[in-house]
Amino acid sequence: MTRALQGVRIIEFGGYAAGPHIGKMLANFGATVVHVESRARPDGFRMQYPPYKDGKPGIDRGGCFAFFNDSKLGVTLDVKNPRGLELARRLAAGSDVLIENMRPGVIARIGLGYEALKKQNPRLIMLSTCNMGQTGPRADTPGFGSQLTALAGMCHLTGEPGGPPMLLYGPYIDFIASTVGAVAVLAALERRHQTGEGAYIDISQYESGLMFLAGELLEYHTTGKVAERAGNDDPDAMPHGAFACGGGGWLAVSCWSAAEFARFAQCIGRAGLRREPQAIEEALSSWLRERSADAAARALQAVRVHAHAVATVGDLFTDPQLAARAQWQRKVHPVIGEHSYCGPPFVLSETPGEVTRPAPTLGADNEAVFRNLLGLTAEEYAACEAAGAFA
Amino acid sequence: MLGACRIVDATGRLGWLAGRLLADLGARVVKIEPPGADVSSPQWRALNVNKRLVRLPLDAQSVDQLASDCDILIATPEPGTGETALFDYPRLASKNPALVLVVLTPFGLTGPKAGWRATDLEIMAAAGAMSLAGEPDGMPVRVSAPQAYAWTGAQAAVGALVALAHCRATGRGQLVDVSAQAAVIISLGHAPPFVDIAGVSPTRAGAFMTGRSVAGARFRVFWPCRDGYVNFILYGGAAGRRTNEQLVAWMRERAVDLGPLAGQDWAQWDPTIATQEKVDALEASIMRFFSALTKREFLEGAHQREMLGYPVSTVADIAADPQLAVRGFWQDLGRERHCGVFAVIDGKRPALLEPR
Numbered sequence: 001m002t003r004a005l006q007g008v009r010i011i012e013f014g015g016y017a018a019g020p021h022i023g024k025m026l027a028n029f030g031a032t033v034v035h036v037e038s039r040a041r042p043d044g045f046r047m048q049y050p051p052y053k054d055g056k057p058g059i060d061r062g063g064c065f066a067f068f069n070d071s072k073l074g075v076t077l078d079v080k081n082p083r084g085l086e087l088a089r090r091l092a093a094g095s096d097v098l099i100e101n102m103r104p105g106v107i108a109r110i111g112l113g114y115e116a117l118k119k120q121n122p123r124l125i126m127l128s129t130c131n132m133g134q135t136g137p138r139a140d141t142p143g144f145g146s147q148l149t150a151l152a153g154m155c156h157l158t159g160e161p162g163g164p165p166m167l168l169y170g171p172y173i174d175f176i177a178s179t180v181g182a183v184a185v186l187a188a189l190e191r192r193h194q195t196g197e198g199a200y201i202d203i204s205q206y207e208s209g210l211m212f213l214a215g216e217l218l219e220y221h222t223t224g225k226v227a228e229r230a231g232n233d234d235p236d237a238m239p240h241g242a243f244a245c246g247g248g249g250w251l252a253v254s255c256w257s258a259a260e261f262a263r264f265a266q267c268i269g270r271a272g273l274r275r276e277p278q279a280i281e282e283a284l285s286s287w288l289r290e291r292s293a294d295a296a297a298r299a300l301q302a303v304r305v306h307a308h309a310v311a312t313v314g315d316l317f318t319d320p321q322l323a324a325r326a327q328w329q330r331k332v333h334p335v336i337g338e339h340s341y342c343g344p345p346f347v348l349s350e351t352p353g354e355v356t357r358p359a360p361t362l363g364a365d366n367e368a369v370f371r372n373l374l375g376l377t378a379e380e381y382a383a384c385e386a387a388g389a390f391a
Numbered sequence: 392m393l394g395a396c397r398i399v400d401a402t403g404r405l406g407w408l409a410g411r412l413l414a415d416l417g418a419r420v421v422k423i424e425p426p427g428a429d430v431s432s433p434q435w436r437a438l439n440v441n442k443r444l445v446r447l448p449l450d451a452q453s454v455d456q457l458a459s460d461c462d463i464l465i466a467t468p469e470p471g472t473g474e475t476a477l478f479d480y481p482r483l484a485s486k487n488p489a490l491v492l493v494v495l496t497p498f499g500l501t502g503p504k505a506g507w508r509a510t511d512l513e514i515m516a517a518a519g520a521m522s523l524a525g526e527p528d529g530m531p532v533r534v535s536a537p538q539a540y541a542w543t544g545a546q547a548a549v550g551a552l553v554a555l556a557h558c559r560a561t562g563r564g565q566l567v568d569v570s571a572q573a574a575v576i577i578s579l580g581h582a583p584p585f586v587d588i589a590g591v592s593p594t595r596a597g598a599f600m601t602g603r604s605v606a607g608a609r610f611r612v613f614w615p616c617r618d619g620y621v622n623f624i625l626y627g628g629a630a631g632r633r634t635n636e637q638l639v640a641w642m643r644e645r646a647v648d649l650g651p652l653a654g655q656d657w658a659q660w661d662p663t664i665a666t667q668e669k670v671d672a673l674e675a676s677i678m679r680f681f682s683a684l685t686k687r688e689f690l691e692g693a694h695q696r697e698m699l700g701y702p703v704s705t706v707a708d709i710a711a712d713p714q715l716a717v718r719g720f721w722q723d724l725g726r727e728r729h730c731g732v733f734a735v736i737d738g739k740r741p742a743l744l745e746p747r
Contacts, residue, residue: 004557017580029553048628049581050663051589055605057663063584133735136717138694142630143701146600146612150622151690151701153709155613157535158524164598165620165703166532167612169523170580179545179577180412184392184734186552187416191392193559199392202735207720210709211408212541214730215434220706221721221728222433227706230535232512240512242521242531250531252516301507304471308513310531312522313582314592319517324502327573339587345543345573346550347499349480350565351557 003030004351008189009373010097012036012072013088013112015043017145017171018129018205019101020068021178022185026097027071028344028353034091034369035072035360038079039391042362043069053336059362060335066359070331070341074360075369076390079110083389090374092117096192097185098126103142104134114200124198125188129181133204145171145205152209153216159229166229176212177205239264239280242310249293250310253284253300263303329355334364366390392736393418396555397461400442401449404537405571406467406495407438408544409551413463414441415732415741423447423457438544440729441743451477458483458490462558463551465493471506480566490564491554495547499570509571511537518575523582526597542578543571600624608667611674613703614681621681621689623700625673627662630699635660637696642680650676 008031012023015037023033037043045065053061078084092098092112100107107113107128114126128134131143149155149172150165158166181203188199210217216227232241232252238261240254255261258275265273268287273279288296293309300307309315316322317340325347328340336358344353370376376384384390396418400410414420422442424430430444447453454477458464464483468474480492494500497509498517512533515521520538521531550567558564576583582593593601598613613620626634635657642649651672662670681689686702693700702708715721722731722743732741 002557002561004553006560008556025549026553044628045581048663050603050605051585051591052605053588055589057605063588064581067581067584132714133718135735136714138714140697141694142697143699144624144626144630147622147624147699147701150613150620150703151709153704153706154534154536154538155622156619156703156705158532160532163526164613164615166524166595166597167600168520168534168578169582169593169595172578172580175577175580176541176545179542179549180733183412183545183548183552184416184736186549186556187392187413188736189556190396190552190559191394191417193556194395200737202738203733204718204720204735207715207718207730208733210715210720210730211412211545211733212538213536213706213709214408214411214437215432216536216706217709217730218437218727219433220710222726227536232530232532233535234512237510237512242516244530250516250521252513252521254510254512256510301504304508306508306510306513308507308509308517310516310521311519312592312594313519313579314586316519316576316583317586321498321502321504321517321572322576325499325570325573327576336588339584342576342583343573344550345546345577346567346569347501348550348554348557348565348567350563351554353553 002351004348005029005031008032008097009095010034010099011091011095012099013107014099014101016045017068017174018177019099021175022099022127022181023072024068024070025178025182025344026185028355029351033072035069035074036077036088037074037362039076039362040078046362063336063339066333066336066339067341069359071356072360073365073369074363075366076363078388078391079112081388081391083384083387085111087370087374087384087389088112089120092124093120094374096125096189098124101129104130104139118198122198123192123196125185125192125201127181127185127201127203129177129203129205131205133207134202145174148205149173149209152206153213154209157227157229160231161229173205173209177203177208180208180211238275239284243284243288245291245293245296246289247292251288251293251296251307252310253305253307255305260305264300264305267300267303267305331355331358333358334361363390392416396463398463398465399423399457399461400465402465402467402495404434405540406465406544406547408541409465409493409547410442411438411440412545412548412733413551417741421445423449425449436727437729440724449477454478455483455486459486462489463491463493463555465547465551467495470496470508475500484564488564489558489562491551491558491567492564493547493551493567493569495543495569495571497571499573500568511539514539514571514575517572519579520575523579523593523595525595527595531595539571539575542574543569546574546577603662604665605663606666608665608670610662610670614678616681616689617683617685619686620703621686621700622703623681625662625670626699627660632657632660634698634700637698638677641692641696645680647680648676652676
């Protein structure tokens with residue numbers, strides 16, 4: 001089967017989420033993605049974030065690394081070693097795209113900056129992604145996405161009005177940046193198709209995240225209104241919230257018009273219910289006492305009311321909708337064993353995405369990449385290895 | 392970069408960001424709205440800037456005509472209604488075989504919930520995102536500024552361009568069927584692998600971070616400060632150790648009681664095996680220090696010391712951030728100040744177009 005991005009070669013330097021997740025998304029559509037690490041500095045997701053196989057940390061036991069690096073090839077290169085740096089340059093010379101998420105200036109100091117690389121590969125598309133972007137007074141700020149999500153306003157907008165801000169679990173903003181980063185890389189491939197030109201793309205994860213609050217920011221600039229956290233309330237809907245069910249789950253439900261509210265009230269056996277919070281809370285609480293969230297949602301959806309159970313993360317693996325769309329794709333990892341990877345959130349009718357292989361163990365594809373992709377002879381490969389290039 | 396790409400954007404709120412991101416990268420995007428539709432909300436204006444507005448009722452005839460003269464058509468038909476038939480791919484492709492049709496719906500066009508209705512709240516619920524936000528024993532919450540639409544729109548932009556790349560290689564278009572539920576799952580980060588690798592379903596932890604320690608310790612994330620909150624975590628790794636050392640040095644400069652921090656050897660600090668008792672002891676002294684700082688003091692002090700950690704910003708804090716101003720992130724169009732183009736390309740941030 002033809003893959004949509006067949007023939008696109010991508011090389012990644014960096015780790016954690018914001019860089020490697022771009023490569024994963026594109027690898028799922030057929031791009032050949034080489035994830036570069038070193039034995040001295042492996043991807044931080046391998047050892048710093050659980051879960052691990054059997055709960056024991058280990059370089060190839062990390063589920064977090066695996067989850068964001070499926071469908072890729074994995075190599076090790078010591079870029080402080082002259083032979084290692086030379087191989088990195090050759091990989092870049094033969095690639096369409098280079099993605100890196102180090103602190104600004106680091107990749108150039110290594111000798112892999114865009115200005116140097118484009119001399120040997122003018123068609124190269126290079127994307128740098130970091131917290132603040134490559135320029136500005138705080139460009140050199142180190143940072144993780146879970147904290148940047150707070151600077152970018154999302155945490156302030158999560159929680160009850162009188163309570164503290166809330167975390168959105170992990171490095172939420174990193175995945176915004178990786179998603180828009182993938183958009184930028186694909187757009188640069190389109191320009192290169194049209195003009196032959198390469199590109200250098202500077203992604204600030206902070207700025208990327210602000211695109212998800214663009215309306216609230218425009219409103220502040222225009223009227224001075226500061227958006228605040230409001231629990232689950234919405235000014236345009238009633239009810240609009242999560243309600244506890246007898247079985248222990250929660251139902252999310254909202255009504256956006258008088259007609260929808262009338263159907264809602266009829267469905268819960270309270271035709272003529274007053275549309276005000278306390279009456280709704282009491283009526284729903286009584287109706288939900290003997291129902292599961294799933295059953296309640298099905299009943300409400302049958303009369304065209306917006307409703308869904310509040311799924312736990314575990315529920316996602318038994319959700320019939322996600323199963324029908326093959327959201328989870330299982331592969332056998334050589335150390336972790338069989339486990340689930342996440343497929344793309346969209347289905348292409350002619351060239352659907354696919355998790356093609358489990359995440360690589362550290363340096364698993366050195367020989368395949370440097371011999372087959374780069375064309376080293378057996379002697380050259382052995383010499384590089386002996387010189388410490390693959391450390 | 393997308394100057395050769397013509398896009399018709401026939402979306403509701405679920406899809407607005409898709410066309411905005413593509414327009415920001417140079418695509419010529421025509422935004423279709425029915426005659427009389429309200430386009431005055433800040434959300435509409437923020438996410439439909441950089442597009443050309445055309446008012447037109449959508450029916451089979453107008454959709455056929457629009458689809459025959461563009462590269463990408465983006466739509467958000469209401470599930471379970473006749474609207475989905477308006478965007479029937481085989482019919483549209485018979486007129487334009489190179490058409491990339493991007494359809495965004497809450498659950499996708501196939502599967503048992505394809506006809507279900509959902510807004511931001513139900514999508515965040517269905518994707519597991521609400522289960523991860525809120526107090527541990529309290530109600531699950533969403534982000535008060537809707538996020539599901541943005542996740543869906545951004546992923547739709549990826550799908551559109553993947554299909555466009557295939558079209559450029561083969562001349563053939565295709566249908567891109569985007570599920571909002573699945574798009575939001577991406578926001579869960581590393582929560583899903585806990586389920587089948589560790590056998591646990593992560594849940595919300597309020598103002599704390601869980602999932603870092605095999606001993607089950609939770610780490611404080613949000614700390615009250617003088618004018619709000621700051622976000623700081625006792626990380627491990629090289630950056631975490633440096634941060635923790637710098638924090639202690641900062642506290643020493645201010646003559647703050649260090650408590651158990653005074654004797655902590657950060658070279659030996661490994662949060663993945665830390666116990667709750669240990670974490671609680673270290674965090675007590677930090678709490679006292681942060682309570683005396685302002686958000687701005689924390690931001691500047693942490694930056695000077697190359698520490699990990701940020702204040703919890705409001706939109707007002709963001710609007711006043713010099714980092715964004717220096718990078719030219721904001722762009723004024725008439726009396727409106729917008730988020731500018733999300734990427735800097737070849738050293739320049741492309742400009743938003745004046746409304747036409």
